[in-house]
Amino acid sequence: xxxxxxxxxxxxxxxxxxxxxxxxxxxxxxxxxxxxxxxxxxxxxxxxxxxxxxxxxxxxxxxxxxxxxxxxxxxxxxxxxxxxxxxxxxxxxxxxxxxxxxxxxxxxxxxxxxxxxxxxxxxxxxxxxxxxxxxxxxxxxxxxxxxxxxxxxxxxxxxxxxxxxxxxxxxxxxxxxxxxxxxxxxxxxxxxxxxxxxxxxxxxxxxxxxxxxxxxxxxxx
Amino acid sequence: xxxxxxxxxxxxxxxxxxxxxxxxxxxxxxxxxxxxxxxxxxxxxxxxxxxxxxxxxxxxxxxxxxxxxxxxxxxxxxxxxxxxxxxxxxxxxxxxxxxxxxxxxxxxxxxxxxxxxxxxxxxxxxxxxxxxxxxxxxxxxxxxxxxxxxxxxxxxxxxxxxxxxxxxxxxxxxxxxxxxxxxxxxxxxxxxxxxxxxxxxxxxxxxxxxxxxxxxxxxxxxxxxxxxxxxxxxxxxxxxxxxxxxxxxxxxxxxxxxxxxxxxxxxxxx
Numbered sequence: 001x002x003x004x005x006x007x008x009x010x011x012x013x014x015x016x017x018x019x020x021x022x023x024x025x026x027x028x029x030x031x032x033x034x035x036x037x038x039x040x041x042x043x044x045x046x047x048x049x050x051x052x053x054x055x056x057x058x059x060x061x062x063x064x065x066x067x068x069x070x071x072x073x074x075x076x077x078x079x080x081x082x083x084x085x086x087x088x089x090x091x092x093x094x095x096x097x098x099x100x101x102x103x104x105x106x107x108x109x110x111x112x113x114x115x116x117x118x119x120x121x122x123x124x125x126x127x128x129x130x131x132x133x134x135x136x137x138x139x140x141x142x143x144x145x146x147x148x149x150x151x152x153x154x155x156x157x158x159x160x161x162x163x164x165x166x167x168x169x170x171x172x173x174x175x176x177x178x179x180x181x182x183x184x185x186x187x188x189x190x191x192x193x194x195x196x197x198x199x200x201x202x203x204x205x206x207x208x209x210x211x212x213x214x215x216x217x218x219x220x221x
Numbered sequence: 222x223x224x225x226x227x228x229x230x231x232x233x234x235x236x237x238x239x240x241x242x243x244x245x246x247x248x249x250x251x252x253x254x255x256x257x258x259x260x261x262x263x264x265x266x267x268x269x270x271x272x273x274x275x276x277x278x279x280x281x282x283x284x285x286x287x288x289x290x291x292x293x294x295x296x297x298x299x300x301x302x303x304x305x306x307x308x309x310x311x312x313x314x315x316x317x318x319x320x321x322x323x324x325x326x327x328x329x330x331x332x333x334x335x336x337x338x339x340x341x342x343x344x345x346x347x348x349x350x351x352x353x354x355x356x357x358x359x360x361x362x363x364x365x366x367x368x369x370x371x372x373x374x375x376x377x378x379x380x381x382x383x384x385x386x387x388x389x390x391x392x393x394x395x396x397x398x399x400x401x402x403x404x405x406x407x408x409x410x411x412x413x414x415x416x417x418x419x420x421x422x423x424x425x426x427x428x429x430x431x432x433x434x435x436x437x438x439x440x441x442x443x444x445x446x447x448x449x450x451x452x453x454x455x456x457x458x459x460x461x462x463x464x465x466x467x468x469x470x471x472x473x474x475x476x477x478x479x480x481x482x483x484x485x486x487x488x489x490x491x
Contacts (some may be wrong), residue, residue, distance in 0.1 A: 025344075028320035032295050037484060061322065062344050122447065129417055130222075134347035134390045136421045137223030138269055138474030158474040160269075160300060161223065162347045164320070164390075180222060202300045202322065204266065205480035214482055 006203065017041040017215060018053035020080065022070045024096065025061025030211075033201040037212050047079045055215055056089055058079070060096030062120060064105030064165070067096055068113065077114060090192045091116075092149075095163060097189065098195030102167050116193045119169030131181030134164045141186045142200065145159050145175040149187070149213045150192055159186070159198035166197065170217045209216065223224075224474045225438045226269035226445035227463060228423060229454070232278045233291065233305070236285055240451055242401030244331050244354075244369040245487050246278065249451060252292045259455045265297045265461040266478045272393070272447065274325060275305025276351075276368055283312055287319035294320030302350050308333065313340055317457055325393065327352040328366040330384060331373055345389040350423075353380050355410070356397040369397055378413055379385060392418070393447065396426035403429025403453060406437045406446070414442070423447050426449075428454075431465035 017034055019027055021043045034041040034057075041057070042049055050056060058080070060067055071077050083089045095103045104120040105111040113121070124133050138158045143150045150157070159178075166184040176187035178198070188195045194214060200207030232239045237248040238255055255261050265271065273293060275286045286305065303316045304325025304399045316361050324344065330351055338348050355377045356366050362377035375383070377394075384392055396407035406427045413490055424437050425447035435444040448454055454462060462476075467473055 003232050025348075026317050026320060026322050028291065028294050028318070029298070029301070029322065033298060036296070036298070038486075061317075061348060063342070066343070068307075126419065129419065132419055132444065134345075134420070136347060136391060137222060137226050139223045158224070158476060160474075162300065164345070164347055199300070199322075202298060204298050204476040205478070205484060206476045208298060208484045209480065 008054075015039060015055070015215070016053050017055045017057065018050050019043050019059060020050065020076060022060075022067065022074060024067050025059060026072060026111055027059050029199075030057060030059050030094065030201040032132060033211055034079065034215070035210055037208060037215060045076060048077055050079050050083050051087060053083065053089055056083060057089045058091060058093040058097035060094065060100065062096060063107050064099055064113070065108040065111045067100060068105065068111045069107050071100070075098055076198070082115060084193060088192050090191070090214065090217055091194065093195040094201070095197060095199055098197055099165060101188070101193060101195045102169065107165055117169060117173050117190050117195070119167050119173070119186055121165050121167050123165050124184075125182065130182045134162060135180040136162050139178045139180065139198075140144065141176050141178045143176050143219045147175040147187070147189050149189070149210050150175070151213045153206065153209055159196070159200065159203040159206060161198045163197060197201045224269070224472055225443070227267070227434060227459070227466065227473065228272060228445050228447035229264060229268045229451035229459065230272040230274060230425065230447050232449050233273060233275050233286060233289060234301045235279065235282070236289070238451065239276070239450060240401060241276070244397050244400055252289050259451070262296050263270075264455070264459050266481065267463045268299060269474060270300050270302070270445070271297055272302045272325065272356060274303070275322075275430060277305070278368065281306045282411065283315055287315055290316065290319045290321065304350070304352065308336060308340055310336070310343060317344070323348050323350050323391075325350045325352050327354065330380075330387070332373065334387065337389070341388045346388050349389045349392055350391040351384040351387075351389045352393040352395065353377065353384070354395045354397055355380075357407070357410070362413060365397065371388075381414055381418065382416070385418070388422055389420065391421045391423065392477065393423040393425060399427030401425055401450060403450065405429065405433040408436065408440060411442065412442060416441055421445065425449070431462040434462055434466055434471045435471065438466065
């Protein structure tokens, strides 16, 4: 190329990263995190863009019920399922976005989730009075499986959490655990589907590394 | 259990960031000034959270405020709470769409319970922070609203209880007496809160040196310490304070500051 930027680099920049827009919570931080890492994400709720994506990020803050309502209204549930299950596009769900990957949510009322991973999402037990809910702040997170998204991070990493609900699921899907009065699911993996209860985009360089790992997964599709 | 937190507060008044002393404001500079002269990026690498408050004394303009907010969050990879005059779902949404992860409410806590409940229902309790401004007078702790300008008929203890009943996720206590003084936090007032506070508690107002953070964080019920003192903690101030806190035996979250530059570079492994 005339300006001396190698072709390969352009390929990286042009990698199609879609942040699913369903009107829940702050997408600025995840957008700037992806940009900081050198990529230009697309914020979209359009079928053709989501199906053409090389990576899909499902963000989200707020209630499970409201989120699924928005997702269904925009028919995003069908589109995401097609993208992830039929086309095998890697997906990263963050916080509420991770919770939506499960079968059932219990916030406000029982709500069916996207169902990519077996399990349900329930509120923390507040039996111990020293435990504060919501669980807010950085917490030490134990990486219990050798997942590609935790490459170049140690076995104990600090990530930022902000939630009152946690996912109850089978051990085989859990790749990281954290503690708030009880051990809870901090991150999950099921094939091309990843989810973090913590916010990698709000976890300083530790979280940026997770996002970079996800964006640069080898032989993903 | 999460680590305790060190929080920086940026105070904003009509396009400029300000210094505050006992809630009297002095303008210092705009966002570009902050980035250029105060190496804001390196400050953000030393904190666990950022709060940006529109404390404009005249009429607020949320459009201008959100423009600044968007610029602040562009290079900040910690959670950002924003507030100032939030009295509707619409305003909260504007902030959340401009980079805020959480919403700070203050005056509306006492003027409109319904809106507060709506905010909690719409965005979840973890998304709402209740800011309570108080001062000590004749052995009472008075609560003030409207940027510290109007006294209400409720004492600090009652205000904290009310906030918990409203289902809010976090409490930010600001001592007007200590604000900007550098004399240390008003930790006396916490003794008054002799009931279980089962949501995170942030103390603010008065920090002037690292020891003040340490004193605050040593208190069991305190989850986070905050400072809005641009002058005392700018430049190397916060990175040094963070190191001092950890050295004193208080466990704070850990990350590698040097990683940021490495992460910026695109790698060729695809």
